[in-house]
Amino acid sequence: GIEGKQVQGLTLQEAVEKMRGAVGSRIVLTIRRAKVEKPFDVTLARDTIKVQSARSRREGNTAYIRITTFNEQTSGGLQRAVDRLKSEMGTDKLEGYVLDLRNNPGGLLDQAVAVSDAFLNQGEIVSTRGRKQDEGTRFNAKRGDIADGKPIVVLINGGSGSASEIVAGGLQ
Numbered sequence: 001g002i003e004g005k006q007v008q009g010l011t012l013q014e015a016v017e018k019m020r021g022a023v024g025s026r027i028v029l030t031i032r033r034a035k036v037e038k039p040f041d042v043t044l045a046r047d048t049i050k051v052q053s054a055r056s057r058r059e060g061n062t063a064y065i066r067i068t069t070f071n072e073q074t075s076g077g078l079q080r081a082v083d084r085l086k087s088e089m090g091t092d093k094l095e096g097y098v099l100d101l102r103n104n105p106g107g108l109l110d111q112a113v114a115v116s117d118a119f120l121n122q123g124e125i126v127s128t129r130g131r132k133q134d135e136g137t138r139f140n141a142k143r144g145d146i147a148d149g150k151p152i153v154v155l156i157n158g159g160s161g162s163a164s165e166i167v168a169g170g171l172q
Helices: 012-019 074-089 109-119 163-171
Strands: 026-031 040-045 054-059 062-067 096-100 124-128 137-140 152-155
Touching (some): 054 074, 109 163
Parallel strands (some): 062 096, 096 152
Antiparallel strands (some): 026 040, 054 062
Protein backbone atom coordinates (compact mmCIF):
# COMPACT_ATOMS: atom_id res chain seq x y z
CA GLY A 1 0.00 0.00 0.00
CA ILE A 2 0.94 3.64 -0.41
CA GLU A 3 -0.14 6.04 2.34
CA GLY A 4 -2.72 3.51 3.56
CA LYS A 5 -4.27 2.94 0.12
CA GLN A 6 -4.09 -0.45 -1.55
CA VAL A 7 -1.98 -0.66 -4.72
CA GLN A 8 -3.16 -4.06 -5.92
CA GLY A 9 -4.49 -3.65 -9.44
CA LEU A 10 -2.40 -0.57 -10.26
CA THR A 11 0.18 -0.69 -13.01
CA LEU A 12 3.80 -0.10 -12.04
CA GLN A 13 3.66 3.37 -13.61
CA GLU A 14 0.51 4.27 -11.63
CA ALA A 15 2.13 3.12 -8.37
CA VAL A 16 5.30 5.09 -9.15
CA GLU A 17 3.24 8.24 -9.79
CA LYS A 18 1.54 7.84 -6.38
CA MET A 19 4.95 7.51 -4.68
CA ARG A 20 6.44 10.66 -6.21
CA GLY A 21 6.66 13.79 -4.12
CA ALA A 22 8.84 16.59 -2.89
CA VAL A 23 12.44 15.74 -1.96
CA GLY A 24 12.66 15.24 1.80
CA SER A 25 8.94 14.56 2.30
CA ARG A 26 7.99 11.28 3.94
CA ILE A 27 5.89 8.43 2.55
CA VAL A 28 4.51 5.32 4.26
CA LEU A 29 4.59 2.09 2.24
CA THR A 30 2.84 -1.07 3.37
CA ILE A 31 4.90 -4.15 2.52
CA ARG A 32 3.74 -7.76 2.30
CA ARG A 33 6.31 -10.56 2.20
CA ALA A 34 5.72 -14.22 1.50
CA LYS A 35 7.25 -15.56 4.73
CA VAL A 36 6.01 -12.77 7.01
CA GLU A 37 2.57 -13.33 8.52
CA LYS A 38 1.26 -9.73 8.46
CA PRO A 39 1.94 -6.72 6.23
CA PHE A 40 4.12 -4.04 7.84
CA ASP A 41 4.66 -0.32 7.29
CA VAL A 42 7.93 1.33 6.29
CA THR A 43 8.41 5.10 6.34
CA LEU A 44 10.80 6.50 3.74
CA ALA A 45 12.10 9.97 2.96
CA ARG A 46 11.78 10.86 -0.72
CA ASP A 47 14.94 11.84 -2.54
CA THR A 48 16.29 12.28 -6.05
CA ILE A 49 17.32 8.96 -7.51
CA LYS A 50 20.21 8.90 -9.95
CA VAL A 51 20.23 5.72 -11.97
CA GLN A 52 23.69 4.32 -12.56
CA SER A 53 23.14 3.14 -16.10
CA ALA A 54 26.52 1.42 -16.64
CA ARG A 55 27.82 -1.29 -14.33
CA SER A 56 30.85 -3.45 -14.90
CA ARG A 57 32.87 -6.33 -13.58
CA ARG A 58 35.68 -8.63 -14.53
CA GLU A 59 34.81 -12.12 -15.79
CA GLY A 60 38.13 -13.92 -16.11
CA ASN A 61 39.98 -12.01 -18.84
CA THR A 62 36.79 -10.46 -20.18
CA ALA A 63 35.33 -7.07 -19.27
CA TYR A 64 31.56 -7.38 -18.66
CA ILE A 65 29.63 -4.10 -18.98
CA ARG A 66 25.88 -3.90 -18.41
CA ILE A 67 23.98 -0.85 -19.60
CA THR A 68 20.47 -0.71 -18.13
CA THR A 69 19.25 2.48 -19.79
CA PHE A 70 20.56 5.30 -21.96
CA ASN A 71 20.46 8.44 -19.81
CA GLU A 72 22.68 11.51 -19.46
CA GLN A 73 25.34 9.56 -17.54
CA THR A 74 25.64 6.52 -19.84
CA SER A 75 28.58 7.40 -22.10
CA GLY A 76 30.57 8.81 -19.18
CA GLY A 77 29.76 5.74 -17.08
CA LEU A 78 30.87 3.48 -19.94
CA GLN A 79 34.18 5.34 -20.26
CA ARG A 80 34.81 5.14 -16.50
CA ALA A 81 33.97 1.41 -16.50
CA VAL A 82 36.34 0.66 -19.38
CA ASP A 83 39.13 2.77 -17.85
CA ARG A 84 38.72 1.03 -14.48
CA LEU A 85 38.67 -2.46 -16.01
CA LYS A 86 41.72 -1.73 -18.19
CA SER A 87 43.60 -0.46 -15.15
CA GLU A 88 42.47 -3.35 -12.93
CA MET A 89 43.10 -6.11 -15.48
CA GLY A 90 45.92 -4.65 -17.54
CA THR A 91 45.42 -4.14 -21.26
CA ASP A 92 47.70 -7.08 -22.07
CA LYS A 93 45.44 -9.53 -20.16
CA LEU A 94 42.11 -8.04 -21.28
CA GLU A 95 40.88 -10.27 -24.10
CA GLY A 96 37.56 -8.66 -24.99
CA TYR A 97 34.27 -7.12 -23.91
CA VAL A 98 30.71 -8.26 -23.28
CA LEU A 99 28.24 -5.39 -23.63
CA ASP A 100 24.97 -6.51 -22.02
CA LEU A 101 21.94 -4.60 -23.30
CA ARG A 102 19.33 -7.23 -22.36
CA ASN A 103 16.06 -5.74 -21.11
CA ASN A 104 17.38 -2.24 -21.76
CA PRO A 105 14.34 -0.28 -22.96
CA GLY A 106 16.45 2.45 -24.57
CA GLY A 107 16.61 6.15 -23.85
CA LEU A 108 18.50 9.08 -25.31
CA LEU A 109 19.57 8.89 -28.95
CA ASP A 110 22.72 10.96 -28.38
CA GLN A 111 23.85 8.47 -25.72
CA ALA A 112 23.23 5.50 -28.03
CA VAL A 113 25.34 7.23 -30.66
CA ALA A 114 28.07 8.06 -28.10
CA VAL A 115 28.22 4.46 -26.83
CA SER A 116 28.41 3.09 -30.37
CA ASP A 117 31.01 5.69 -31.35
CA ALA A 118 33.15 4.73 -28.35
CA PHE A 119 33.72 1.29 -29.91
CA LEU A 120 33.91 2.35 -33.57
CA ASN A 121 36.60 4.06 -35.64
CA GLN A 122 34.53 4.84 -38.71
CA GLY A 123 31.25 4.32 -40.51
CA GLU A 124 27.64 5.28 -40.13
CA ILE A 125 26.13 4.47 -36.73
CA VAL A 126 22.53 5.38 -37.50
CA SER A 127 20.61 7.69 -39.77
CA THR A 128 17.12 9.12 -39.87
CA ARG A 129 15.15 9.88 -42.99
CA GLY A 130 12.24 12.25 -43.31
CA ARG A 131 9.60 12.49 -46.00
CA LYS A 132 11.58 15.18 -47.77
CA GLN A 133 15.08 14.42 -48.98
CA ASP A 134 16.70 17.15 -46.85
CA GLU A 135 15.02 16.00 -43.59
CA GLY A 136 17.52 13.27 -42.78
CA THR A 137 20.23 13.13 -40.16
CA ARG A 138 23.29 10.93 -40.28
CA PHE A 139 25.48 10.01 -37.29
CA ASN A 140 28.98 8.81 -38.17
CA ALA A 141 31.68 7.37 -35.93
CA LYS A 142 34.82 9.33 -35.18
CA ARG A 143 38.25 7.74 -34.73
CA GLY A 144 38.94 6.24 -31.33
CA ASP A 145 38.02 2.72 -30.22
CA ILE A 146 38.04 2.31 -26.42
CA ALA A 147 38.17 -1.47 -26.93
CA ASP A 148 41.50 -1.11 -28.79
CA GLY A 149 40.29 -3.49 -31.51
CA LYS A 150 39.53 -6.29 -29.07
CA PRO A 151 36.43 -8.44 -29.69
CA ILE A 152 33.03 -7.25 -28.46
CA VAL A 153 29.99 -9.42 -27.84
CA VAL A 154 26.67 -7.57 -27.58
CA LEU A 155 23.82 -9.27 -25.70
CA ILE A 156 20.23 -8.28 -26.54
CA ASN A 157 16.83 -9.89 -26.12
CA GLY A 158 13.15 -9.14 -26.69
CA GLY A 159 13.29 -6.52 -23.91
CA SER A 160 16.04 -4.55 -25.67
CA GLY A 161 14.56 -1.62 -27.52
CA SER A 162 15.15 1.73 -29.12
CA ALA A 163 18.65 2.99 -28.23
CA SER A 164 19.77 -0.59 -27.44
CA GLU A 165 18.87 -1.63 -30.96
CA ILE A 166 20.79 1.34 -32.37
CA VAL A 167 23.92 0.31 -30.46
CA ALA A 168 23.56 -3.37 -31.39
CA GLY A 169 22.99 -2.52 -35.05
CA GLY A 170 25.72 0.10 -35.15
CA LEU A 171 28.30 -2.27 -33.67
CA GLN A 172 27.17 -5.12 -35.90
